[in-house]
Amino acid sequence: MNELKSVKFDPEYIPGARNAVRVCLRVQPEEKVTMITDHASREIAASIASELNAIGVEYRAFILEDLGARPMTDMPAPVLEDLDSSQVSIYAVVAQPHELRTRMQMTDVVNRRGIRHAHMVNIERRIMLEGMRADFLKVDELSLRVLEIAQSAKVIRARTHAGTDITAAMNPNYKWLKTSGIISTKKWGNLPGGEIFTTPGEVNGVFVIDGVVGDYLCAKYGDLRETPLTIHIEGNRLKSAKCSNRDLESDFWNYTHTDENSDRVGEFAIGTNIGLNGVIGNILQDEKLPGIHIAFVNPYGAHTGAEWDSTTHIDVVGTKFDIWADDRQIMSAGKFVI
Numbered sequence: 001m002n003e004l005k006s007v008k009f010d011p012e013y014i015p016g017a018r019n020a021v022r023v024c025l026r027v028q029p030e031e032k033v034t035m036i037t038d039h040a041s042r043e044i045a046a047s048i049a050s051e052l053n054a055i056g057v058e059y060r061a062f063i064l065e066d067l068g069a070r071p072m073t074d075m076p077a078p079v080l081e082d083l084d085s086s087q088v089s090i091y092a093v094v095a096q097p098h099e100l101r102t103r104m105q106m107t108d109v110v111n112r113r114g115i116r117h118a119h120m121v122n123i124e125r126r127i128m129l130e131g132m133r134a135d136f137l138k139v140d141e142l143s144l145r146v147l148e149i150a151q152s153a154k155v156i157r158a159r160t161h162a163g164t165d166i167t168a169a170m171n172p173n174y175k176w177l178k179t180s181g182i183i184s185t186k187k188w189g190n191l192p193g194g195e196i197f198t199t200p201g202e203v204n205g206v207f208v209i210d211g212v213v214g215d216y217l218c219a220k221y222g223d224l225r226e227t228p229l230t231i232h233i234e235g236n237r238l239k240s241a242k243c244s245n246r247d248l249e250s251d252f253w254n255y256t257h258t259d260e261n262s263d264r265v266g267e268f269a270i271g272t273n274i275g276l277n278g279v280i281g282n283i284l285q286d287e288k289l290p291g292i293h294i295a296f297v298n299p300y301g302a303h304t305g306a307e308w309d310s311t312t313h314i315d316v317v318g319t320k321f322d323i324w325a326d327d328r329q330i331m332s333a334g335k336f337v338i
Contacts, residue, residue: 004035004042004049004061010125013047016132020090020191021051023136024181025116031087033059036079036106038070040094044123048090064093071096075105083109092120097216100313104298110188111302117188122219122284131192131285134275136181139194143180143272145338146330147196150270151176153325158292162208162228164318166292168268171201174304180272187303194273194288199299199306202236203265207294211317213252214283214295221248222281231316238263238296252314256296261310266299268292269315270323274336283315291321291334 021027033052037045042063052059060082067076083089089110091103103121110117150156156168181193210228212218221227229243229252238256243249256263273288280286287293297313299306323331330338 003063004037004046005053007042007046009043009047009050013044013128014050016128017047017051019132019134019136020048020118021055024183024191024193025088025090025118027052027055027057027088029056031057032085033057034079034082034086034089035059035061035092036064036090037061037092038064038094041092041123044125044128045092047128048092071099072102073098075102080105080109083115084113086115089115089117090120091118092123095121095216095219100215100311107188114185115188116183116185118183118191119188120191120284122282124282126280127192127282127285130280131273131276131288134181134192134194134273136193139273139275140178140180140182142274142336143178143194143196146270146272146336147176147178149325149328149330149338150196150198155326156268157324159322160208160318160320162210162318162320163206163230164208164321166203166205166207166233168203169201171199174199174201174306177303190284190288192273192285192288194276195269195271197267197269199266199301199304200236200268203233203268203294204235205233207231207233207316208318209316211279211289211293211319212281212283212286213248214287214315215255215313217248217251217255217314218281218283220251221245223279225279229316233265236265255312255314258312259310261308262312263296264308264310265294266297266306266310267295267315269294279317279319283317286317287315289317289319290331290336291317291319292323293317
């Protein structure tokens with residue numbers, strides 16, 4: 001299933017593809033790779049496959065539409081079977097509504113097998129030319145410094161001129177994780193990378209989402225600079241959501257009330273990709289923008305230690321933060337000061 005060899009792609013994708021394969025995933029010739037893509041993303045997938053071909057690694061590429069109708073309710077069995085014998089995997093797919101379950105089934109195998117997995121949901125041309133060209137070694141170095149500070153903090157506070165004012169009390173029993181773009185067997189990561197995150201103990205306050213919201217709502221609503229969504233959080237639960245775009249307000253509220261924990265903050269993250277300059281309207285890249293993003297979510301308990309679960313995961317991104325870890329300021333107006 002290596003039809004990608006015949007797919008032509010823009011040579012401008014090569015630097016980002018090379019970064020993914022050689023720097024972020026460090027694919028070795030003796031390994032096996034599973035690649036999952038779709039019709040919308042196959043040109044980008046083909047550029048990544050060209051790098052795999054150059055290394056001489058064994059890989060199988062699956063195009064989802066060749067395996068069934070979308071949106072899919074379950075990840076096709078041949079994909080999961082192939083994953084079970086791979087050391088590396090790449091998921092380059094445009095998200096469709098209600099396909100989160102398929103991604104969870106995939107990452108269940110990734111977690112169990114310790115696969116170095118690159119998660120590239122909604123990858124697009126601009127990301128390949130921007131975020132995927134970052135110096136991920138420098139991003140990793142910064143991420144380690146921020147991680148060291150965050151791990152010892154009891155409380156992290158964040159404010160913006162747009163009106164965000166939140167306080168996050170940390171739970172010392174929950175782990176912080178780094179997904180800087182340098183992907184290991186300990187935790188799969190999004191590409192482009194650049195964040196540290198944990199499950200918070202308790203978040204309270206106001207968060208003005210003037211960046212983007214996640215999952216399939218991101219493609220629907222894009223950059224929210226002109227129509228920010230303001231949410232209130234009490235005791236780690238979403239209490240209200242207000243926006244001049246009533247459709248967005250309704251869609252977000254319904255998404256975060258899918259199950260009993262869908263309105264619960266399960267992720268508290270600090271973006272560290274210093275190669276990014278602003279929001280582009282795509283969660284895959286925008287959540288790595290230096291600043292705070294949180295998510296109402298499945299809390300990745302297998303990694304953070306959180307004891308609860310959810311069937312949903314939606315990130316929300318703001319911009320130009322001031323951030324304090326306890327009494328130490330680590331960011332001013334969106335720029336790190338450490």
